[in-house]
Amino acid sequence: MSLTLNFLTEKEYLPLNRATTFHLLFELNAPLAKDYKRNTPLNLAFVLDSSGSMSGSKVEYVKEAVIFALKQLTADDAASLTTFNSNVYTIFPGTRVVNSRELIQEVSKIYATGMTNLSGGLLQGYSELDRFFSDQAINRVILLTDGLANVGITNPQDLIAIVANNTLKNKTLTCLGVGIDFDEDLLMSLVDAGKGNYYYINTPNRIPAFFEQELNGLSKISAQNIKLTLNFPELIVPVRIYDIKAKFHSKTSLTIDLDELYAGQSQRLLLSIQVENVSVPQELPVNIELQYFDANTLETVTKTFTFPLKFSADQSLWEKINREVVEEIAYREILEAREKTIFYADRGDVESLKRLQQELQAKEKHFVSLNAEIKEEYVKFMNMEIPSFILNRDDPGLRKQSTYDIYNKKRRKR
Numbered sequence: 001m002s003l004t005l006n007f008l009t010e011k012e013y014l015p016l017n018r019a020t021t022f023h024l025l026f027e028l029n030a031p032l033a034k035d036y037k038r039n040t041p042l043n044l045a046f047v048l049d050s051s052g053s054m055s056g057s058k059v060e061y062v063k064e065a066v067i068f069a070l071k072q073l074t075a076d077d078a079a080s081l082t083t084f085n086s087n088v089y090t091i092f093p094g095t096r097v098v099n100s101r102e103l104i105q106e107v108s109k110i111y112a113t114g115m116t117n118l119s120g121g122l123l124q125g126y127s128e129l130d131r132f133f134s135d136q137a138i139n140r141v142i143l144l145t146d147g148l149a150n151v152g153i154t155n156p157q158d159l160i161a162i163v164a165n166n167t168l169k170n171k172t173l174t175c176l177g178v179g180i181d182f183d184e185d186l187l188m189s190l191v192d193a194g195k196g197n198y199y200y201i202n203t204p205n206r207i208p209a210f211f212e213q214e215l216n217g218l219s220k221i222s223a224q225n226i227k228l229t230l231n232f233p234e235l236i237v238p239v240r241i242y243d244i245k246a247k248f249h250s251k252t253s254l255t256i257d258l259d260e261l262y263a264g265q266s267q268r269l270l271l272s273i274q275v276e277n278v279s280v281p282q283e284l285p286v287n288i289e290l291q292y293f294d295a296n297t298l299e300t301v302t303k304t305f306t307f308p309l310k311f312s313a314d315q316s317l318w319e320k321i322n323r324e325v326v327e328e329i330a331y332r333e334i335l336e337a338r339e340k341t342i343f344y345a346d347r348g349d350v351e352s353l354k355r356l357q358q359e360l361q362a363k364e365k366h367f368v369s370l371n372a373e374i375k376e377e378y379v380k381f382m383n384m385e386i387p388s389f390i391l392n393r394d395d396p397g398l399r400k401q402s403t404y405d406i407y408n409k410k411r412r413k414r
Helices: 057-072 100-107 118-132 156-167 184-194 204-218 323-346 350-361 364-368 372-391 396-410
Strands: 004-009 020-029 042-049 078-084 088-096 138-145 172-178 195-201 221-231 236-241 246-250 253-258 266-275 282-294 299-312
Touching (some): 004 299, 020 323, 042 118, 057 204, 088 118, 195 204, 350 372, 372 396
Antiparallel strands (some): 078 088
């Protein structure tokens, strides 16, 4: 089933003869068909950290996770297994999963020793995807690490460039970080460039569960390579796209590149726009083009939409507020405050943390009057997260858990 797009404005009508800023909310939906069946083959490259810090239970749980993943694949799918420590090892190259038992036997060869050549493992994983690469497959590197890149290419911008270049070739990336010693900011940046998923695994025994979550998601992908192009009329200028990057073609035209959507999943996009003086009542059109690869039909789909922005001289109409958009704005505001908390904690700036807490307290009446999700987010943030960072601002586990939670919530997928 094809993607649908819904459009909401912060106010039903906008005023005349007045420059103003307001918000638009878009929601993409991938319907869940009752008889949904995966048609898209998987081409997976497992890239696993086997440095010395992975010894003991970590490497054993990794083996269990890879074995589970291989058992889920079919003869139409392909897989490879690469490990990296000071060097890079191909446990088995890209191959069709005709006999998973033979591949599972190879998994026992994984052992932990040495340092962390993350770049070498990543490059080898991308290379293995080439063996069975297809634009009609899901080509995904699944990278797991518990440490910092300290051999090979270690500069974050260079690593991000490698990922971004491969994303352009329809090779995506998922990253799993284990424990408290890896660089979560790097992994999240790699995933942003790689259009996959990021997982924080606080204890090794949860590694298999997160592999299962990733495989379940891949089996339900409905759309990939989603592009949303927005063309506004001359008097309407987009000034902010919340929590996602966009490519501007002109002052009033932009394209947003999104990652995949699973069947039954939706994603929200919030925009702030500046409206110049409009002198007469009218409807100004926002023209939208949606393009994506349909994982069911294996075809690229292009759809167009037109949504009106309504202007009126009737002041009573200006006051009609769309509560759903207001709630989305509030939710994003809380997430921004949570990001600031981490920023201040990283710098040991306790005074700014306390000041931020006071600023949010001043808006408590507004936040708790909105939906249950926002109220819960606000209460948890104020009563648990900020106090925890004030007292334990150097706790790496607290930082990793908070950044992971914020990262996933900012993506606004449900």
